[in-house]
Every structure is written in structure tokens, then in C-alpha cells.
Amino acid sequence: MSKNSVRCVLVDLSGTIHIDDTEIPGSLDALERLRKSDVNIKFVTNTTKESKRVLHERLCQLGFTIAADEIFTSLTAARKLIEQKNVRPLLMVDDKALEDFEGIPRENPNAVVVGLAPDKFDYNTMNAAFRLMLDGAPLIAIHKARYYKRKDGLALGPGPFVTALEYSTDRKAEVVGKPEAAFFLEAVKDFGCDAAQCVMIGDDARDDVGGAQKCGMKGVLVKTGKYRPGDENTIGPPPAHVANDFAAAVDFILSSLIV
Amino acid sequence: MVSLELPSAVMAFNQKPVRAVLLDISGVLKNCVDGKDVAIKGSVDAVNRLKASGMPVRFCTNETTTTRSALVKKLQAIGFKVEEDEVFPPAPATCLILKQRGLRPHLLIHPALEPDFKGMEQKDPNCVVIGDAQESFSYQNMNAAFQTLIALDKPVLISMGQGKYYSEDNKLVLDVGAYKAALEYACGIQAEVVGKPSQAFFLSVLSSMNAKPEETVMVGDDIESDVGGAQKCGMRGVLVRTGKYRPSDEQHPKVKPDSIVDNLAQAVDILLKTK
Structure with a gap:
């Protein structure tokens, strides 16, 4: 293997290898081909709602051979940050995500963690978070998405509520999910490789590809999931490669990047 | 009236003539305590003294949790002499x-x-x-x-x-x-x-009393919307240490009030002393 050969592949989940409960065709086989090449693989996703266990179960049901510890989510990253800072968070996250924070002390909170939790964006909880921040509590955003697609149309993501707290306190949130550099670097930390030896595959030009490329990785954009024609032109520098789907992205990596 | 010894820094806003006054309502005239409106000590009297001196006064508020007429009734109920056409909410x-x-x-x-x-x-x-x-x-x-x-x-x-x-x-x-x-x-x-700090909003209130910005003082508890907004329009902005006031407001990175006073009563004392 040469010095510039790719040693680690990061893979987005939703929109890249599956959509809801359906495999994106060819993804199962492509993952097996990738595994034969001996590269390190990590699945990285911005989730604020689904715990790692739920994500893992879904992938297994779809037939993917994936170990739970190969999945790195924005919830995992938030937990790591909470532990690092040694704080007791007010968790504004969906009840389903709470299991990823098991064992973290939460009484008498001195930090605010915001995920996507419509039930917890009520005025009183927002005020409680606001007053904790005025007393010096840090604000940790699991990610800062503006909105997301729901069955009944577009719906507000956590970003607007994070912005509301930032505005009224004159403070900035620490964002932990994609496209933050810290997120990508933390995901590959255990592999001991340089950013230049990592490649990220995803369907989000800004958060997957742009984010990875900003911290020195290569980015491959797939034309599945939320991809819309022209997305590759919305980021600078452009994606290292644009592939029709995950299978084509794997073929490209195997033939061109592992040398 | 008691004679007052006031530090010269507090007096600064009064060096040029003042011909009109804008007052914020919440945090300047009254606070909300246990869900009830309570007049801030000295404020009822301060408004009376200001009006008795012949000074044009308007109440310039961003209050949007109640109608204008209900707001005026609430103020009257706790002792303020205020009429609806003097109150300007958004x-x-x-x-x-x-x-x-x-x-x-x-x-x-x-x-x-x-x-x-x-x-x-x-x-x-x-x-x-x-x-x-x-x-x-x-x-x-x-x-x-x-x-x-x-x-x-x-x-x-x-x-x-x-x-x-x-x-x-x-x-x-x-x-x-x-x-x-x-x-x-x-x-x-x-x-x-x-509403505040929109310039068009401030100017429409001023025009209701034919006042010029450079002759008008705005008194409020919001360092940005009241004080900063008024100053941007060419008025003088006075911050009171009541309502939502926090000590850190006195070191605001962008807004420096023309004066900081303990409460509305003190602001009116200064205004009337040199009138």
C-alpha cells in the first residue's frame, strides 16, 4: 500500500446505503467487496432520534453485516463531549434517544444538549435551557439542520431552536454532528490514520462531502437519497468523485484510491 | 422635593435641551410579579411630575401579550395616568x-x-x-x-x-x-x-408629538432595543437599573447609554432639575 492509499472509508447511512426499510440496490454486495479490501470502515450518521441500537437493528434486518461499534452517530459524539466536559446535561432529545445517554448524571443540570425533540421545544423547557445558559451552561447541538422531510411535508429541525438560544444568550453552540471537522476526526481516531487517507461516501453534498473535505478527507457524493441534480456544484472544492450510487462509489474507491 | 446630589456622569444626558420623552413600559413603569402588574417604586409619581411639567410624553413599548386597550387599562388600574393615544405598541x-x-x-x-x-x-x-x-x-x-x-x-x-x-x-x-x-x-x-428598535417605528411615535430626535430622550430597560435603537435614531438613550436590567449591560460591547440611572424616578429628577 502506498502512502496516499485510502485506509479508511466512512459511509453515511440514510440515503446512501438504505432509505427507511429498503436497501439501496447493490449496497449489500458492495459493502462485502469493500470489506475484502482490508480498509477500516465506519458508518457515520447525523441522528438525533434513533439510538445506535435501533439503527444497528435496522441495518441487520436489511441484511448488512455490520458490528454495532462500527456505527458512529452524532448522539455518540454528543455523549463523548458530555463525558469530556464532565457536565450534567438538560437533555432536549427525543425519548427514543435517551438510551444512548444511559448512566450520564442529569440532576441539577449545568449544560444544555439539543437534538430533535418536538415535545421538548415547548416554551417552558426552552426557558429552562435559556436560564441555564445565562448561568454559564454550555450549549451542545447534536446537529444544526434547518429542517427535514416528514410524511406531511417539511418540518423544523433542531437548528432553529439552537439558533433561538444562541440569539438570546449571545453565545454559540458547540455542534457535534456532521459537517463539523471534530465529528469526522473522532470517527476515525481509533484507526490511527491521516485525514488524507480517509474517504467519506454520502448523499449530502454539504454535510457529508463538504464537511469531510474541509478536514482533509476525500469526499464521494452519491446520486441517491436526498441528492438533487447540481448538488455537486454547490460546494467548493467540488466532490473528489460523484458516483451513481454506493456500489459505484465502492468500485471507484477500490479501483482508484486503494493503490 | 428632596434636593438631590447626583454624580455628573448620570447628568450627562441632560446637557442639551430635552423637549420630549419616550418611556418604555415593561421594566420601567411596572414589573410583572406573580402574574400581576406592579408599579415600580416612584414611577407613578415620576410620570405625573413629567406630565405636570408640560413635557410631551409617549409610551413606546414592544408589548404584544395583550391589546393596546387592555394594556392601558392595566396601567390605569395600578395608578398611571395614561391615555390610549399616548401608547404605541407594535x-x-x-x-x-x-x-x-x-x-x-x-x-x-x-x-x-x-x-x-x-x-x-x-x-x-x-x-x-x-x-x-x-x-x-x-x-x-x-x-x-x-x-x-x-x-x-x-x-x-x-x-x-x-x-x-x-x-x-x-x-x-x-x-x-x-x-x-x-x-x-x-x-x-x-x-x-x-416596534423597537426599528427607526420607522420610533420616528412615527416622535411625529405624533412633533418632536425631533435630537431633542428627545428614550428611557428603557433594554440596552439594545431601547437605548441602542433610540441612539441610532439620533435620540439620547437612558438605561434604568430596573426590569430586565443586568449589571453586564453596563459593559455592552456595542451600546453605551447616554446615562444609566437607578430607576425612572431618578431619570425624571434629573430631567426636571435643569428644566
């Missing part, structure tokens, strides 16, 4: 703008403010108007406002004020500015502000 000004521009609002406002928008066409909305909705700032209501905005070719968001927070029951609570910022971020747009 809702009537907003209605005027909506009519002028043919806008049909989707309202995200406090239920108690709704009568001030009676008669405005609200079917098939082509803009969103937000005020301090308090408990009505639920995810569902925010989402409905967002969905209206994002469906418009050119989203128009009108925010009645842009305050960061205010004091209620001795606690600081989020003001409309937080939710304005949330919708701006979600839609990638800039809201239009009606």
Missing part, C-alpha cells in the same frame, strides 16, 4: 403596514393580542407575523409558521420587536427575538421588525 403599526401592502397574515401571536388583528384578512396567508406568543411558542405552532413561510415564493416575516429576553416573575424569559431568529435561520431570510 400591533397597530403592524396592521397599518399589512393593509398598505395587501398582506394577509399567518399569526403566531399571544391569544390575548388577537383582538388587535380583528378584521385583518387571514385566509390564504402571504406573510407571517410573530409577536411574543409565550406558551403559544410550541413546536407545532412554530412549524405551522415555518410551513407557511417556506411555501411562499418570497417569504415575508414580520416580527413585532426583536428583544432577546425580558423579566417576568423575577425570572428572565425568552422574548420574540429568539423565535424570529429561529424562523430566519430555518428559511434563510431576514425578518422585518415593527
Whole structure:
């Protein structure tokens, strides 16, 4: 293997290898081909709602051979940050995500963690978070998405509520999910490789590809999931490669990047 | 009246003649304690003295949790001599703008403010108007406002004020500015502000008493909307240490008040002393 050969592949989940409960065709086989090449693989996703266990179960049901510890989510990253800072968070996250924070002390909170939790964006909880921040509590955003697609149309993501707290306190949130550099670097930390030896595959030009490329990785954009024609032109520098789907992205990596 | 020895720094705003005064209401005239309005000590008398001196006075407020007439009644009930035509909240000004521009609002406002928008066409909305909705700032209501905005070719968001927070029951609570910022971020747009610190809003209040900005003093507890906003219009801005005031306001990175006083009574003492 040469010095510039790719040693680690990061893979987005939703929109890249599956959509809801359906495999994106060819993804199962492509993952097996990738595994034969001996590269390190990590699945990285911005989730604020689904715990790692739920994500893992879904992938297994779809037939993917994936170990739970190969999945790195924005919830995992938030937990790591909470532990690092040694704080007791007010968790504004969906009840389903709470299991990823098991064992973290939460009484008498001195930090605010915001995920996507419509039930917890009520005025009183927002005020409680606001007053904790005025007393010096840090604000940790699991990610800062503006909105997301729901069955009944577009719906507000956590970003607007994070912005509301930032505005009224004159403070900035620490964002932990994609496209933050810290997120990508933390995901590959255990592999001991340089950013230049990592490649990220995803369907989000800004958060997957742009984010990875900003911290020195290569980015491959797939034309599945939320991809819309022209997305590759919305980021600078452009994606290292644009592939029709995950299978084509794997073929490209195997033939061109592992040398 | 007791003779007062006041530090010269406090007097600074009074060096040039003052011919008109704008007063904020919440946090300057009254506080909200246990859900009830309570006059701030000395403020009823201060307003009386100011009016008795012949000084034109207007009440310039970003209050949107109640109608103008209910607000005036509340003030009268706790002793203030105030008439409706002296009070300028954002809702009537907003209605005027909506009519002028043919806008049909989707309202995200406090239920108690709704009568001030009676008669405005609200079917098939082509803009969103937000005020301090308090408990009505639920995810569902925010989402409905967002969905209206994002469906418009050119989203128009009108925010009645842009305050960061205010004091209620001795606690600081989020003001409309937080939710304005949330919708701006979600839609990638800039809201239009009606109310303080909008220059057009201040100037319309001044024109009601034919006052010039350079001859007018604004007294408020909001370092940005009251003091900073008034100064941007060419008025003098005086900060009171009541209401939502926090000591850190005195080191605000951008706004330096012309004067900082303990309360409205002290501001009026200074105004009348050199008149």
C-alpha cells in the first residue's frame, strides 16, 4: 500500500446505503467487496432520534453485516463531549434517544444538549435551557439542520431552536454532528490514520462531502437519497468523485484510491 | 422635593435641551410579579411630575401579550395616568403596514393580542407575523409558521420587536427575538421588525408629538432595543437599573447609554432639575 492509499472509508447511512426499510440496490454486495479490501470502515450518521441500537437493528434486518461499534452517530459524539466536559446535561432529545445517554448524571443540570425533540421545544423547557445558559451552561447541538422531510411535508429541525438560544444568550453552540471537522476526526481516531487517507461516501453534498473535505478527507457524493441534480456544484472544492450510487462509489474507491 | 446630589456622569444626558420623552413600559413603569402588574417604586409619581411639567410624553413599548386597550387599562388600574393615544405598541403599526401592502397574515401571536388583528384578512396567508406568543411558542405552532413561510415564493416575516429576553416573575424569559431568529435561520431570510428598535417605528411615535430626535430622550430597560435603537435614531438613550436590567449591560460591547440611572424616578429628577 502506498502512502496516499485510502485506509479508511466512512459511509453515511440514510440515503446512501438504505432509505427507511429498503436497501439501496447493490449496497449489500458492495459493502462485502469493500470489506475484502482490508480498509477500516465506519458508518457515520447525523441522528438525533434513533439510538445506535435501533439503527444497528435496522441495518441487520436489511441484511448488512455490520458490528454495532462500527456505527458512529452524532448522539455518540454528543455523549463523548458530555463525558469530556464532565457536565450534567438538560437533555432536549427525543425519548427514543435517551438510551444512548444511559448512566450520564442529569440532576441539577449545568449544560444544555439539543437534538430533535418536538415535545421538548415547548416554551417552558426552552426557558429552562435559556436560564441555564445565562448561568454559564454550555450549549451542545447534536446537529444544526434547518429542517427535514416528514410524511406531511417539511418540518423544523433542531437548528432553529439552537439558533433561538444562541440569539438570546449571545453565545454559540458547540455542534457535534456532521459537517463539523471534530465529528469526522473522532470517527476515525481509533484507526490511527491521516485525514488524507480517509474517504467519506454520502448523499449530502454539504454535510457529508463538504464537511469531510474541509478536514482533509476525500469526499464521494452519491446520486441517491436526498441528492438533487447540481448538488455537486454547490460546494467548493467540488466532490473528489460523484458516483451513481454506493456500489459505484465502492468500485471507484477500490479501483482508484486503494493503490 | 428632596434636593438631590447626583454624580455628573448620570447628568450627562441632560446637557442639551430635552423637549420630549419616550418611556418604555415593561421594566420601567411596572414589573410583572406573580402574574400581576406592579408599579415600580416612584414611577407613578415620576410620570405625573413629567406630565405636570408640560413635557410631551409617549409610551413606546414592544408589548404584544395583550391589546393596546387592555394594556392601558392595566396601567390605569395600578395608578398611571395614561391615555390610549399616548401608547404605541407594535400591533397597530403592524396592521397599518399589512393593509398598505395587501398582506394577509399567518399569526403566531399571544391569544390575548388577537383582538388587535380583528378584521385583518387571514385566509390564504402571504406573510407571517410573530409577536411574543409565550406558551403559544410550541413546536407545532412554530412549524405551522415555518410551513407557511417556506411555501411562499418570497417569504415575508414580520416580527413585532426583536428583544432577546425580558423579566417576568423575577425570572428572565425568552422574548420574540429568539423565535424570529429561529424562523430566519430555518428559511434563510431576514425578518422585518415593527416596534423597537426599528427607526420607522420610533420616528412615527416622535411625529405624533412633533418632536425631533435630537431633542428627545428614550428611557428603557433594554440596552439594545431601547437605548441602542433610540441612539441610532439620533435620540439620547437612558438605561434604568430596573426590569430586565443586568449589571453586564453596563459593559455592552456595542451600546453605551447616554446615562444609566437607578430607576425612572431618578431619570425624571434629573430631567426636571435643569428644566
